[in-house]
Amino acid sequence: MKHVVIGAGPSGVVAAETLRKLDASASVTIVGDEPEAPYSRMALPYFLVKQIPEEGTHLRKGANHFAQQRIDIVQDRVTAVDRAAKSLTLASGGKMAYDKLLIATGSRPVAPPIPGMDLPGIFSCWTLADGRAIAQRAKPGAKVLLMGAGFIGCIILEALAQSGADLTVVEMEDRMVPRMMNDTAGNMIKAWCQSHGVHVHTSTRVTGIAKGSAHPFKVDLSTGQQLDADLIVSATGVRPNVEFLDGAGLEVQQGIFINRHMQTNDPDIYAAGDVAQGRDFSTGESSVQAIQPTATEHGQLAARNMAGHTGAVHRGSVNMNVLDTLGLISSSFGLWMGKPGGDSAELVNRERYRYLNLQFDGDTLVGATSLGMTQHVGVIRGLIQTRTRLGKWKDKLLEDPTRLMEAYLASTQAVGFNAALLK
Amino acid sequence: MLKALQLEPEKCTGCLQCEMACSYENEGVFNPSKSRIKVFNFHDEGRFAPYTCSQCSEAWCLHACPVEAIVINPMTGAKDVLEDVCVGCKVCTIACPFGTVNYNADSGKVIKCDLCGGDPACATACPTGAITYVDAEHTGLARMKAHASQTIPKN
Ligand SMILES: Cc1cc2nc3c(=O)[nH]c(=O)nc-3n(C[C@H](O)[C@H](O)[C@H](O)COP(=O)(O)OP(=O)(O)OC[C@H]3O[C@@H](n4cnc5c(N)ncnc54)[C@H](O)[C@@H]3O)c2cc1C
Numbered sequence: 001m002k003h004v005v006i007g008a009g010p011s012g013v014v015a016a017e018t019l020r021k022l023d024a025s026a027s028v029t030i031v032g033d034e035p036e037a038p039y040s041r042m043a044l045p046y047f048l049v050k051q052i053p054e055e056g057t058h059l060r061k062g063a064n065h066f067a068q069q070r071i072d073i074v075q076d077r078v079t080a081v082d083r084a085a086k087s088l089t090l091a092s093g094g095k096m097a098y099d100k101l102l103i104a105t106g107s108r109p110v111a112p113p114i115p116g117m118d119l120p121g122i123f124s125c126w127t128l129a130d131g132r133a134i135a136q137r138a139k140p141g142a143k144v145l146l147m148g149a150g151f152i153g154c155i156i157l158e159a160l161a162q163s164g165a166d167l168t169v170v171e172m173e174d175r176m177v178p179r180m181m182n183d184t185a186g187n188m189i190k191a192w193c194q195s196h197g198v199h200v201h202t203s204t205r206v207t208g209i210a211k212g213s214a215h216p217f218k219v220d221l222s223t224g225q226q227l228d229a230d231l232i233v234s235a236t237g238v239r240p241n242v243e244f245l246d247g248a249g250l251e252v253q254q255g256i257f258i259n260r261h262m263q264t265n266d267p268d269i270y271a272a273g274d275v276a277q278g279r280d281f282s283t284g285e286s287s288v289q290a291i292q293p294t295a296t297e298h299g300q301l302a303a304r305n306m307a308g309h310t311g312a313v314h315r316g317s318v319n320m321n322v323l324d325t326l327g328l329i330s331s332s333f334g335l336w337m338g339k340p341g342g343d344s345a346e347l348v349n350r351e352r353y354r355y356l357n358l359q360f361d362g363d364t365l366v367g368a369t370s371l372g373m374t375q376h377v378g379v380i381r382g383l384i385q386t387r388t389r390l391g392k393w394k395d396k397l398l399e400d401p402t403r404l405m406e407a408y409l410a411s412t413q414a415v416g417f418n419a420a421l422l423k
Numbered sequence: 424m425l426k427a428l429q430l431e432p433e434k435c436t437g438c439l440q441c442e443m444a445c446s447y448e449n450e451g452v453f454n455p456s457k458s459r460i461k462v463f464n465f466h467d468e469g470r471f472a473p474y475t476c477s478q479c480s481e482a483w484c485l486h487a488c489p490v491e492a493i494v495i496n497p498m499t500g501a502k503d504v505l506e507d508v509c510v511g512c513k514v515c516t517i518a519c520p521f522g523t524v525n526y527n528a529d530s531g532k533v534i535k536c537d538l539c540g541g542d543p544a545c546a547t548a549c550p551t552g553a554i555t556y557v558d559a560e561h562t563g564l565a566r567m568k569a570h571a572s573q574t575i576p577k578n
Contacts, residue, residue, distance in 0.1 A: 010489060040489035046510040052490075056510065061491050293487045293518050300486070322513045329526065331517055374516070374526040376461075378483075382520030405522065409463055409472050 001026040003306055004088065004098035006078050007241075008032025010040055011273025011295040012104035013059050016071045018303035026307070028070065031088070031096065033077035036128050038066075042292050044131045045159035048138070057128065078105075081248045083266055099268065100306045103256060104299060105241035106274040107290060112147070112236045116209030121216055122232040125156045137231045140164030145219055145229040147206055149176040153235035154189075154325055160233065161198055161326055168199040168227060170206055180321050180332045184348060185355050185369050189325055192353055196326045201225075238290065240275045253277055255288040260314045262302035270306055272298035281316030281385060282334040282366060289319050318385050322377070328353055329374050334384045335359055335367035342366065343394075345401040356401045363394040379408040388412055425500045425559040428536070428543060430473045434553035437462055437471035444548035448539055457527070459536040460545045460554070473554055475545075476523035476536040478502055484535065487518035500559070501538040509533060 003019050005012045008030050019028045032038065036054075043057035060066070066073050077091035081101070088096045109124035111117045121137075123130050138144055142165045146157055149171035161167050171178075175186025176193070190200050205222040212218035215228040240255045251257040251265045255277035262270045262278065272278075273295035277286045294317040304312035322331040338344055338359040345358045355371035365383040383390075383404075390397065393407035442458035450457040460475040478501050485493040485502050492508035493515060495501070504524075511531040515524045524535040536543075538556075546556040 014486070042489040042512055042514070043510055046512070052510055056490065056508070059489070059491065061508070292489055292514055296486055320517050322517045324511075324513065327528070329513070329528075333517070374513075374528065376522035376525065377516050378519035378524065379522035381517055382522065385520060405461075406463055406465060408522065409474060410465070 002097060002099045003028045003102070004096060004100075005030045005102040005104055006032075006088070007104035007106055007273070007275070008034065008038040008073065009104060009106050009273060009295065010059060010292060011106070011299040012102065013038050014296045014299035015102050015104060015272060015303040015306075017069060018300050019307055020069050020071055022304065022307040022309065027072075029072040029074060029096070030066075031074045031076050031078055031090070033075070033091070034127065035075065038073070039128060040292075041126065044125060044128065045155050047128070047131050048125070048135050048156075048159040049162045050135065054128065057131075077244075079244050081245060081250075081269075083248055083269070086268065101269045102299075102302050102306065103245075103264075103269065103271040103275060104273045104295075104302075105244075106295075107238040107240045107255075107288075109234065110237050110239045111234060112206075114206055114208060116217075117234070119209060119211065119217070122209070122234060124234050125152070125159075126238075134160075134231070134233060135163075138163045138165045141166060142230040143215060143228055144168070144231045144233065145170065145206075145217070145227060146233050146235065148172075148235035148237070149200070149202070150235060150237070151177055151180055151321055151323065152238075154323055156233060156235055157193070157198065158325055161193075161196070165231070167197075168201070168229075169193070170201045170204050170221065172203070172205050174203045176200070176202070176325075177323065177330075180323070180336070181330065181369060182337065182357065184346075185330065185332075185357070185371055188350060188353055188355060188371055189328060189330060191350075192328045193325055198326070238274070240288065242275065253286075257286065261305045261310060261312070262298060262314060263305065270302040272302040279314050279316035281318045284316065287319075289317060291319065291321060293317070293320065318381055320381060328371060330355075330369070330371045331373065331377055331380070332369045333367055333380045335361075336369045337367065339366055343398060345398045347401050356404075358397055358401045358404070360390075360394060363390045364388060365390065376405045376408075379405060382412070383408055386412065426538075426541075426556050427478060427500075427559045428475065428538065428546065429555045429557045430475070431553050431555075432470065432472040434551045435462060435471040435473050436551055436553075437464060438550065440548040440550060441473060441545035441554055444544040445536075448544035449534070457534075459523075459525075459534055473545075473549075474523070476502070476519075476521065478536075478538070479521070483518045483520060484515035484524045487514045489514065496537065496540070499538045499541045502535070503537045504533055504535055506530070506532050 038059045039057040080089040144165040146169040176189045208220040217229040219227045256271035274290045320333045342361045347356045357369040359367035368380045442455035446454045446457040463472045496503045509532040546554045
């Protein structure tokens, strides 16, 4: 059996390792187009602020890890998939045959259609190469403009601010992290960033970028304001890497459409991670979540199915994020925006930057948002994904959402070692 | 044979010796807020529940880590955080469905129970036997594990 994985990100690497574990005799190959050892994009912000060296971003630390696992890593780019011949075309010219194929090619940043976006010196923060370029330029005092305050934008914001740059962030929506935080929480994060010296413009667009005189860039905003910048970092959205599939006849919507066995419409071709549109636990619909935990979950499940363990059915991944903006820690889970007809509990303390919002469907927790919470946050995932019936604890949570951990212990541990105590 | 922490809330009196011992052993301070084991107080019922990582076999934290900073300790079976590798991204803190990996803002890293390398200070400190370090085959533990595995199906 010859398994081929395209993409050496977390999803592809976890899949390859799982394939090896489940089938000692199969051939397992990863084709990845980046020049470095498999690394984690998530670790880039820490590389940017020099908290870790380049190797610190590597997904696996052992020098011979992949050789020991008998996983072949081929540095090349797949340019076409011939499903009839079960063969891949490689950019270097060769072909590669597969029995089962996993597409884990992730996504890449898209530049918004703004005049001047093609000027040299405008970077995304997506690859190690980007990380190196930004680290070189984000010097203390440098005027840095960050376009986009979404999840990825805010992660980079933390790193850019830490490097001592004079930072301005521009976001089209009316708050920060609009797809992860509601109005209250998103604006509390904005206020926090402003109080820490970051200039934040929400409901604002960059309308044009031109070469400047005193500074490399002059930037026009939709508000009419003009800003100088030494460095521009763009985090305005991504697009799945699917172009090499043109004409292959695989169903692509937001991403490559997969069923609950992580299979595409070709039963020998699977997809996983940021490139895949898989089941969302909370909605039951398929969507591209583009987060690390989902990428590894997909990779593992795809591998199990590729190895013939077809009982491994995807129940859906819980969409969840945790963010640290200059020391303010926030998280969001599942249906943080709520479910029609469901109850919710909210606790707001603007002075102390504390926020907790719980969303229910009947007496089960289906979503949550938190600011300033670092202890036992994971139980939110636990409660959502087990669909634990909270019973009388739901009412207690409506009164005081901070009793989350008690509610968790009382409602879940009662079936286990706490049974005698809390039934 | 592997050993594991057995927690028996019915024996807990809420004295918090375990939290003190844990924070002192691992962080060098007597500060319950730095403890990796927590005693929850059910005021209404006047009861207490000690709670920490069960070193579950699913190891959600380990699989979520983007930089391989959480590894299985071959001696104890615990999932250990390698402090020098952890970048502090906190993804494990949301991935652990038991809420037993926590972020420590002082160090910028996450902390979780590592069984003190095989001699858990909490068990030693507990005066009432609510926390014991026992063979992993022990019956009470089987119940704990049954709980852990039934919470989230692996698929
Ligand atoms: C700065 C930053 C911070 C982030 N922080 C977080 C966070 O805190 N939490 C979180 O959950 N997520 C975070 N993410 C998102 C997370 O990194 C992604 O969800 C994750 O990388 C997805 O993994 P993947 O394997 O699907 O794709 P990728 O990691 O993108 O890997 C895909 C690989 O495939 C390669 N490839 C593409 N096309 C081809 C081809 N035709 N042939 C060969 N190779 C190809 C790509 O070059 C790439 O190396 C962050 C991302 C960034 C950029």
